[in-house]
Amino acid sequence: MILSSILSDGMVLQRNEKVGIWGKAAAGQAIQIRFNEKKYDAFADSAGDWRIDLDETEPGGPFEMVISAGSEASVIRNILVGDVWVLGGQSNMELPVRRTLDLLADEVKDVQLPWIRQFSMPISYNFHAPQSELPGGGWIAATSEDVLNFSAAGFFFAKEIYEKHQVPIGLILTAVGGTPIEAWISEGSLRRIGGYEDVLEQCKDDQYVIAAKAADEERGNTWYVRLNNADLGLKEGWYSESWNTADWQDFELPGSWTGGELEHVRGSVWFRKEIDLPKSMTEGNACLKLGTVIDADDTYVNGVCIGNTGYRYPPRRYSIPAGLLKPGKNTIAVRVISTHNTGAFVKDMPYRLLACGQELDLIGVWKYRVGAITEAMQQQTFFHYKPSGVYNGMISPLRDYRIKGALWYQGESNTDHPAGYSKLFEVLVADWRGQWGVGDFPFIYTQLANLGEEGDPQTNWAELREEQRKGLQIPGTAMAVTIDIGEYNDLHPQDKKTVGQRLALGALRLAYGENDLIFSGPMFKEMELTGDGVRLRFDHTGSGLVAKGGGVLKGFAVCGPEDVFVPAQAVISGDTVLVMHDLIKQPVHVRYAWANNPAQANLYNREGLPASPFSTGHLK
Template sequence: MKLLSKLIFCLIISTSSVYAQVRLPQLVNDNMVLQRDAKVNIWGWATAGEKVSVKFNGKSYHTTTKADGKWIIVLSPAKAGGPYTMDISASNHIILKNILMGDVWFCSGQSNMTVLMERVKEKYPDEIAQANYPQIRNFFVPTVSDVRQVHEDLPPGKWQEANPQNVMSFAAVPYFFAKKIYLKYHVPIGILNSSVGGTPIQAWISENGFKSMPEYMSRIAKFRDTSFIRQISQPAVINPKNKPFLLPDKGLSGAIKWYDTSFIAQNWHPFFLPGYWADQGVKGLNGVVWFRKEIAVPASMAGKPAKLFLGRIVDADETYVNGVKVGNITYQYPPRRYEVPAGLLKPGKNLIVVRITSTFGKGGFVPDKRYELTDGTTKIDLRGDWHYQVGQVFPPLRRSAGNVESGFAFSAQNEPTGLYNTMVAPTIDYNIKGFLWYQGESNTGKPQEYGPLMQALIADWRSKFNQPNAPFIYVQLPNFNEVEYSPVESNWAEVREQQLQTLSVPNTAMAVAIDAGEWNDIHPLDKKDVGDRLALAAEKLAYGDAKVVSSGPVYQSAKVEGNKIILNFSSVGSGLMAKGGGELNQFAIAGADKRYVWADAKIAGNQVIVSSAQVQNPMYVRYAWADNPEDANLYNREGLPASPFTTDTK
């Protein structure tokens, strides 16, 4: 009995010791960058009443843990510099090393704020090789979402220094931003990147941020109903009544697999690559389609390691060279860049086979991408004639979430507050220089909502971070989708207009990216221009460099004079110009009926005069008003593009 009592006593002491241990948030860690010239919060958790001491930069600080288990210490402002060590003492002892004082930028948005340097390594090989900037640090927040409660900390992560190895996992836009700022001001830069691909802006706003939006508040209120959450969180399942009979993939079910070099392809159909099978004789098919091509490899290339570029593929692929699988990707967006190992290529005939699985939309090979096999010296162009055969057909499926049938299951990361609760709220005690935002693609379905939501986001974050005047700098949506050759309505243009109007919010700036997109890729590779333009905006807005021309021309006002409309701009720099020379493009004009036609537009000093013989009583002008306004060429002489706009801002 005495032995049992001793064991219980030891267990109590041990448990108390565990709970007394000081715990730090993920952000407060080795290699972190703390905000210079500002009071800085250092916080964590411990047993209520536990005394905590922090030594940093020659000063000591003391506090006592509050009843809720949280403690916080405020460090005195310090100039840029380091590296420093931080000593934290309580019942346990923690030493943090290699800390810098500099500028911390909170970067957020959707996938274009997450595209890694690894993704753009072929475009920027020198940038990666020369990325030796130990005073540029990156913390990438892993994805987690929750609509039910605010989380106290982030998922596990770490601060990393920029070097040729680490930089591959840095997002490209914030890296180029940080590099440009660092090289100009020689101040350590911390990138705190909290972004998730495919997410809408409303997921990043707190509940308080929606106070003036009843529709969203109603949705958020439902999240407090556990039965509602349980219902909508049910995994999407195939309705048994509609469950189809699915034949196996012929390419994998036969005696000889279709990727095998011994397989004899008979009655396969011709296909011109790149392209989509819906455009080449296969209508409305979701399923598995196999493609094959025989190529001739020169003796000089045989046996060498090589790289196979297959552009982008919709949706998933498995790729084989001479019967050997060299790679696969399960969704459409990443570029296909597969390593072909040494010894696999042989002189003469070689076989490439691609098995594509498409579940929605047009499957196939995205045009205007890189399709080649190369060993670094010799290049074999893979565009042209291939052959295909259908391996499996997917009947249309309906899925059910709870008792409501839909094509998609509930996802907290797409719901209001779903990402704020988990990927913003745990960071709000971390002092920052400002915000960078690159998002909007997922809100093009309801473009008129975007402006109010964006203004709500800015106000919400400034309030939560307790930095009411923090610079907020954002990217306007780039060009994307097919080119239209007549004036059209455009949801992407509407979102850009909402973003342009958000410049009315104090201490904001916008990087125009209308020339940095790709018609066939929602994740364009030109991330350096975008990052550099964000940096230009920061130089003026956040760093007070009044001499910097930080933006291209921004529409300010219009005046009707007879059959002409005269436009005035800010940010003209040293003057307006038509990039590449020639006439201005992408100006459209309309009368009261708002039927837009292409217009003649001419630069006159710092104004643009717009007219058309088809519109004698003009009232409105649009510029670059399309998803993808090809050859929009109004720039200032500093080489920065004008923002798309409309004078009809009812």
């Protein structure tokens, strides 16, 4: 007898629904399930497939389930019955709690919430057909160390729901970093949209996929072999505890290679710094916080490698074993590898050594020397980014597992081409709802956070946010606005607590019947021309509109017939906003928070929820 890996110890079953249990056995074999003091019987069909629908069950647990096929029996233990939510999207949904500890360590310290569970789908894609079998995975509970492996946004969402309704919460994490929305949509839907036919056919060629992956692996291995063989720092041991850096050059850390002699270096650059430590900082474990490094790094303390990271996004947080640090002189050496980007120690990140309740700032002058210069590494082919692949491999196998609703955090990988995202999102929601076949379940999603330098003229993220806002036209959806909780220098902002709480507001309204709850910030509804100004009306004003922090309302721009937007004056008037500009006597359209990082935007409702960015007119 074979069971899906999601039907395993610690699982959460959807309450108050006829939940299906399924598997494979010998053709015609009798199957019996004993669960919650009831017995259920069925027979496997000619292909060995069987399914039994359990009676509706009230929330609670833990329960035990015994599944018998002839003389063979499987026991599933520690089952809870509650609400099951799918977590879909890319890296900001996938981001684990352990990556948020700089900000949220106290929030997850000593967590003991065993009625919150998570099942993590292994990355899997298929380009031939929707799959029915899961490739693995298991359930964990939000206790002790395991909570660090939860989706951070998912955990704080579940915590909010659980604390309010006291029902078990099951999370199914099916998110993959870097994936565009097309990867999560069915092939049939993409063919109806059009424009994906060539890549869909190409990926059906197994030999092409195998050859491309093999070529990627060989090319990457060859690149690193060449780099390592050429790296003078590895040959001579520049990571050693002592090394004469008199002929090395100075580098102000943090900083970018841009604008200096290192700007076009692809290869390795070594950085060293000597620090003096008091005895009180050397008597236990320590942690080196090394900000974020572009692209990769190997980091040494006193000649010992304490950690390495192979790509640009994870924060470098390296543990230093007890006994490695010593009173007096210590050395930190960092080998930075630039594969294809211009290197950098990203600014406004923590660069410090923490030990025994004390810390040492590492910002300032370091010494550097180029280890090796190579050609840029050619980008590999990420097949899990290709259209329909993860839909077939990671969504389709879940179709028999009954759920309450879905959360979605994605869009970063579509910002290069924002136009049309709203149509793709509409198709995705229809695909997912159609697959589960349980009606228009709640679909709650996150609008992209702020990112980039304030004043950056690029607006592709603003355009994608507008496409996301249009998704609210789909019945049964809610959107969490996050333009106020991002980090300008990090694609993966750590404040996933606020994200989870705002997603939970949408769920409480749509799935838990809290109809009087203010679950959203102001959403643009309509505009009215008034003389030489524009009056804007909003939904979700709550108990009133406010300029957060008081003072002047910011973030609005207006255009006339020439379609050139300029910053505008804006004032709150009751539940409306009046927008005007002295030199524009015939206003045509208004935009709000129209920037990749709309840092100045400050329109909120009194409940503390930010207004969504919007444009009243067409996008160029």
